Amino acid sequence: MRVSVVGGGTITGGQERTAVAVGKALAASGHTVVCGGLGGTMEAVCRGAKSEGGETIGILPTDRRADANEYVDTAIATGLGHARNALVPMNGDAVLALAGGAGTLSEIGLAQVYDRPIVGIDTHEVPGIETVDTPEAAVAALEGAVR
Template sequence: MRVSVIGGGTVGDEETAVARRVGELLGERGHTLVCGGRTGVMEAACRGATEAGGDTIGILPSTDPNEANDYVDVPIATGIGNARNVLVALNGEGAIAIGGSYGTLSEIAHALDFGRPVAGIASHDVAGVETVETPDAAVEYVETA
């Protein structure tokens, strides 16, 4: 299963730890992680997935695949800026939102529009998002919803 992990590009230690654990769980369970390929939640989740033996895909806003974080296995350069948020949401069979601001909110909306289950950890409280407290609960939700 491919799971989109979405969240802020600039995060604190707590969100970094949560994202890394989400990635680790996805990697351990054989899922492919899809994200925006850059820093913050994206990098921490990719690191966790990679360290657990999982695969990662980064859908980048720029035309340069070298802008991906060091833990992205497959960088996809788009050159379409934040419009790439649609592709991040589309390419996961479920999504896990960790914190985030407007970009994360747009990815949540797209994921819901595509009929994807969305779990949120300390993220936006909107209809359709299953608010959970832990990385384990987030991964279990997208696996079973």
């Protein structure tokens, strides 16, 4: 399945390690990563996925595919700025939310509008998010929710 991973564009070292581990776990289970395609969580999750031979899709806020981080296989330029946040959860079968700010929160809200299952690790406390502690638990929860 496609899993939209949402999280901050600026992250700490611990958050980076979590995002890399999420990308690895998703790819190891055969899932495609969908994200915003830039830095922070987006770069880290794509790096993790690529290290396991996974596929990555970046839905960019800019109008240039070249702006994607180096680990994005398919870059989709939108020119929409923050409005592209609607497209990230829309293009996943489920959403995995990591730590982030208002942009991440908007993607969580839109995931709920699109009725996507949402699993979170150290993310916003929002009703409707299944909270787990590890990337492996997140993958298992997402797989169970999409069946």
